[in-house]
Amino acid sequence: MKSIELLGKGEEMHGRAYIKLSADEIEESIKKLKENGFNHFVMLSCVDWLDKGKFELVYHMWNYEEKEHAMLSVDIDRNNDVMKSMSHLFPQIETYEREIHEMYGIKFEGNNRLTPFLLENWPHDPPMRKDFDSKKFVKQMYESIPFIEGDENEGI
Amino acid sequence: MGLHNGDKMMRYEEWSKLARKASKRSLWMVHFCTGCGAIEMPPVMTSRYDMERFGIAPMATPRQADVLLITGYLTVKTLRRVIQVYEQMQSPKYVIAFGSCTINGGMYWDSYNTIKHLEKYIPVDLYIAGCMPRPEGIINAFLELMKLIDEGKARGWERYQKYYDKYKENQRRVFNFEVKEEEKEEKEQKREKNEEH
Numbered sequence: 001m002k003s004i005e006l007l008g009k010g011e012e013m014h015g016r017a018y019i020k021l022s023a024d025e026i027e028e029s030i031k032k033l034k035e036n037g038f039n040h041f042v043m044l045s046c047v048d049w050l051d052k053g054k055f056e057l058v059y060h061m062w063n064y065e066e067k068e069h070a071m072l073s074v075d076i077d078r079n080n081d082v083m084k085s086m087s088h089l090f091p092q093i094e095t096y097e098r099e100i101h102e103m104y105g106i107k108f109e110g111n112n113r114l115t116p117f118l119l120e121n122w123p124h125d126p127p128m129r130k131d132f133d134s135k136k137f138v139k140q141m142y143e144s145i146p147f148i149e150g151d152e153n154e155g156i
Numbered sequence: 157m158g159l160h161n162g163d164k165m166m167r168y169e170e171w172s173k174l175a176r177k178a179s180k181r182s183l184w185m186v187h188f189c190t191g192c193g194a195i196e197m198p199p200v201m202t203s204r205y206d207m208e209r210f211g212i213a214p215m216a217t218p219r220q221a222d223v224l225l226i227t228g229y230l231t232v233k234t235l236r237r238v239i240q241v242y243e244q245m246q247s248p249k250y251v252i253a254f255g256s257c258t259i260n261g262g263m264y265w266d267s268y269n270t271i272k273h274l275e276k277y278i279p280v281d282l283y284i285a286g287c288m289p290r291p292e293g294i295i296n297a298f299l300e301l302m303k304l305i306d307e308g309k310a311r312g313w314e315r316y317q318k319y320y321d322k323y324k325e326n327q328r329r330v331f332n333f334e335v336k337e338e339e340k341e342e343k344e345q346k347r348e349k350n351e352e353h
């Protein structure tokens with residue numbers, strides 16, 4: 001596959017190129033792919049590997065001529081969840097980073113628009129982290145609120 | 157004009173009975189399209205099920221509407237808007253809630269972001285069970301609501317006035333839910349543990 005040849009590593013996985021990179025290599029690699037036909041940045045996704053203590057960020061890119069999907073994967077430490085922002089390469093990355101910051105709490109250095117995105121007034125832990133106990137949270141937040149007393153057909 | 161109080165009361169009763177009889181045949185609805193139920197509304201409105209034969213019509217603004225349809229799950233963020241819409245409507249006003257999500261959370265029972273029981277925040281006159289109810293169910297609910305209005309049993313809006321403080325308190329609690337002290341401590345412990353590793 002073209003992306004694997006370009007970057008000199010990676011493997012084919014279900015018809016896509018899966019390329020494991022370190023955090024320092026990612027900027028160069030995205031640039032290189034962008035210059036060589038991978039001009040569609042599809043999305044940035046994040047996986048929380050709780051037992052390995054890692055977050056995996058996956059940069060998905062698409063090449064229209066070759067019809068090739070490349071996934072650039074980076075592991076970052078769960079306790080030191082900082083990553084360099086890539087939004088200068090593709091402007092849409094800014095929005096993805098904003099979402100991941102909200103849902104996983106990862107800080108992207110260089111992205112100064114990490115403001116609340118989908119959630120409103122959210123002072124709690126980022127909800128998509130695996131150690132966010134959503135059942136307990138539901139109990140505390142929603143189930144603790146009482147029903148309104150009285151008969152439902154009752155008027156004033 | 158020389159009428160006794162009792163007479164006035166009786167007149168009021170009679171007139172409101174008449175008003176209810178008339179208004180139940182012209183329900184204007186504002187459908188708050190959240191969740192999956194919005195997609196069930198077009199067949200109900202258009203020629204297949206044709207809700208207008210019962211005098212039900214969609215209305216563009218809440219101020220002129222009688223019925224508020226909540227068509228599925230609500231996030232806390234949407235609930236805030238729903239309450240704004242509900243409070244803009246003029247009495248008498250009715251609420252129909254669709255699907256199991258509004259009844260007890262449905263398939264989002266453990267979601268961090270959707271409310272579980274709609275009736276804790278605004279009064280609901282009628283629930284339609286199902287995930288999602290079919291158009292027949294919706295038409296059926298409207299007919300049921302008409303019956304309730306006729307019998308003077310659809311009085312959610314009166315409940316909202318009567319227990320206003322309690323509804324407001326519940327709304328405030330869900331909007332400004334804060335992490336409790338013990339939870340904060342737990343978080344601290346977790347962090348320390350992580351750092352030790």
Ligand code: SF4
Pocket residue numbers: 191192193227228229254255256257258262263286287288
């Ligand atoms: S009850 Fe089912 S169909 Fe309705 S909003 Fe919930 S999940 Fe969707």
